[in-house]
Amino acid sequence: MDRIRIVGGAKLNGTIPISGAKNAALPLMIAGLLSEETLILDNVPRLADVAQLQRILGNHGVDIMSAGKRPGAREYQGQTLHISAADIIDTTAPYELVSRMRASFWVIAPLLARMHEARVSLPGGCAIGTRPVDLLIMALEKLGAEITIDGGYVIAKAPGGLKGATIEFPKVTVSGTHVAVMAATLARGTTVITNAACEPEILDVADCLNKMGARILGAGTPRIVVEGVVKLNGARHTVLPDRIETGTYAMAVTMTGGDVQLAGARPELLQSALDVLTQAGAVVAVNNEGIRVTRNGAGIRPVKVSTAPFPGFPTDLQAQLMALMACAGGASRITETIFENRFMHVQELARFGARISLDGETATIDGIARLRGAPVMATDLRASVSLVIAGLAAEGETMVNRVYHLDRGFERLEEKLSACGASIERISD
Template sequence: MDRIRIVGGSKLNGTIPISGAKNAALPLMIAGLLSEETLILDNVPRLADVAQLQRILGNHGVDIMSAGKRPGAQEYQGQTLHISAADIIDTTAPYELVSRMRASFWVIAPLLARMHEAKVSLPGGCAIGTRPVDLLIMALEKLGAEIAIDGGYVIAKAPGGLKGAAIDFPKVTVSGTHVALMAATLAKGTTVITNAACEPEILDVADCLNKMGARVTGAGTPRIVIEGVTKLHGTRHTVLPDRIETGTYAMAVAMTGGDVLLAGARPELLQSALDVLTQAGAVITASNEGIRVARNGAGIQPVTVSTAPFPGFPTDLQAQLMALMACAKGSSHITETIFENRFMHVQELARFGARIHLNGETATIDGIAKLRGAPVMATDLRASVSLVIAGLVAEGETMVNRVYHLDRGFERLEEKLSGCGASIERISD
C-alpha cells in the first residue's frame, strides 16, 4: 500500500498545471454510450476512477483507445480517449465493477436511452453519507422507464424508447441532473428539467452532447430543456479544467506562502472559493494563463463559510479549507450543508494539533501558530488531500497512509507539489 511522506516548512513557488476535471470526464465518457460513432475526449486526467470507468465501459463492449501526449505536446496535457460504442454487447453493469465507483451507476441512462434496457447494480458505498439513487430512478420513471429493483440490481426497461417529460427535482442533484440529461437526449419529444444542478461540469457535458447532435438549452441554469433526437454522432471535445484541483492547490499556496501560477485554471469555475481565499489573506490574480495565487508575509485570516451547490462554496473544498483555517489567526466556522458524515478528516487533522470543535454540521476551528507532523490516514478523496495541505506546513515529518483515495481524484499530486519546492514523496511498500 503506497504512502506519502511530507516534510513541512517549504513555501510553494512555480507553476502547477491543472488537469481535466474528473467530475466532467466521467459523465463525458459515459455519454460515449449514446452514439455508435466515436467520441474523442481530450484533456482526460489519468486517475484511478477514469481507469475503473474504462473497465466498466469495456464490459459493455465499448472500445477505448488511449493516446498519450503527441510529439511536441506539453507534459501535462492529459490523455486523449477515443471511445467507440458501435456495438453494445451487454446492458448489464455488474456489482463487482459498479461497487467501486458511484458514478458508474450513471451508465443506466445511455443504455436505457439507446438500447431500451439496462440492468445496473446499485452503487457501492461511499464514506461521505448515503447519496441515494432514488432521484435518478424517479427521473428515469418520468421519462417512461419501467423500473424494478431485484437482488441489488436496478432493472430498467423502456420497450418503445423513452419519452420526453417534465422532471422537477425536489432538491438539487448533480448525479440526477446528469442522468436525466443523458437519458432525455434520445427520448421522443421535449424534456424540461427544473431545479437542475448548475455545476460547470453539467454545462460541459451538455456542450459535448450538443456537438454530438443533441438539442440541449439552459444547461448551467436551474431549467434545462432537451428536444429529443433519434440518434447522436461522434465528435471531439476537450474536458474543462478541474475546479476542485484548482481550489486545492490554491489553498496549499495560501497555507504555505509563496507564489504559484495554476496554469489553465479558470476563475469563473470557482469564484466563491477564490473570494474566501482572498478574505483569508491570499492574493489572487487571474490572467490568460490561469490563476496566480500568492501569500506574502501576512498571516491567514479566519473566515465563516457554508458549503452550497454551485455557484456557492463547494463541499469538495470544505476539508481543504478546514486544514487552512487550522493555522488562521482566530476562530473560523465551516458549515457543511451537502453531505452528512463529511467531517471524517477532523480527527485526522487533530493529530497535527489542530483545534476543531464540532457542533452538528458546523465546525469551529481555533487557529494555532504551528501544526506538528504526524502519521495520518486518508478516509475519502477530498479529506485525504486536506491532510497533505496540513503536512506541507507542519513541523517535521507527516506520513499519509491509504493514499489510493488520492489517486482517485488527483493526477500526479506529489510531482506537481515537489515541482514547486514541497518536500513530498511517494513511498511504495
C-alpha cells in the same frame, strides 16, 4: 500499499498545471454510450477512477483507445480517449464493478435511452453518507421507464423507447441532472428539467452532447430543455479544467506561503472559493495563463463559510479549507450543508494539533500558530488531500497512509507539488 511522506515548512513557488476535471470526464466517458460513432475526449486526467470506468465501459463492449502526449504538446495536457460504442454487447453493469465507483451507476441512462433496457447494480456504500439513487430512478420513470429493483440490481426497461417529460427535482442533484439530460437526448419529444444542478461540469457534458447532435438548452441554469433526437453522432471535445484541483492547490499555497501560477485554471469555475481565499489573506490574480496565488508575509485570516451548490462554496473544498483554517489567526466556522458524515478528516487533522470542535453540521476551528507533523490516514478523496495541505505547513515529518483515495482524484500530486519546492515523496511498500 503506497504512502506519502511530507517534510513540512517549505514555501511553494513555481507553476502547477491544472488537469482536466474528473467530475466532467466521468460523465463524458459515459455519454460515449449514446452513439455508435466514436467520441474523442481530450484533456482526460490519468486517475484511478478514469481507469476503473474504462473497465466498466469495456464490459459493455466499448472500445477505448488511449493516446498520450503528442510531439509538441504541452507537458500537462492530459490523455486523449477514443471511445467507440458501436456495438453494445451487454446491458448489465455488475456489482463488482459498480460497487467501486458510484458514478458508474450513471451508465443506466445511456443504456436505457439507446438499448431500451439496462440492468445496473445499486452502488456500494460511500464514506461520506448515503448518496441515494432515488432521484435518478424518479427521473427515468418520468421519462417512461419501467423500473424494478431485484437482488440489488435496478432493472430498467423502456420497450418503445423513452418519452419526453417534465422532471422537477425536489432538491438539487448533480448526478440526477446528468442522468436526466443523458436519457432525454434520445427520448421522443421535449423534456423540461427544473431545479437542475448548475455545476460547470453539467454545462461541459451538455456542450459535448450538443456537438454530438443533441439539442440541449439551458445547461448551467436551473431549467434545462432537451429536444429529443433519433440518434447521436461522434464528436471531439476537450474536458474543462478541474476547479476542485485548482482550489486545492490555491489553498496549499495560501497555507504554506509562496507564489504559484495555476496554469490552465479558469477563475469563473470557482469564484466563491477564490473570494474566500482573498478574505483569508491570499492575493489572487487572474492572468492569461490562468490564476496566480501568492501569500507572502500576511497571516492567514479566519473565515466563516457554508458549503452550497454551485455557484456557492463547493463541498469538495471544505476539508481543504478546514486544514487551512487550522493555522488562521482566530476562530473560523465551516458549515457543511451538502453531505452528512463529511467531517471525517477532523480527527485526523487533530493529530497535527489542530483545534476543531463539531456541533452538528458546523465545525469551529481555533487557529494555532503551527501544526506538527504526524502519521495520518486518508478516509475519502477530498479529506485525504486536506491532510497533504496540513503536512506541507506542519513542523517535521507527516506520513499519509491509504493514498489510493488521492489517486482517484488528483493526477501526479507529488510531482506537481515537489516541482514547486515541496518536500513530498511517494513510498511504495
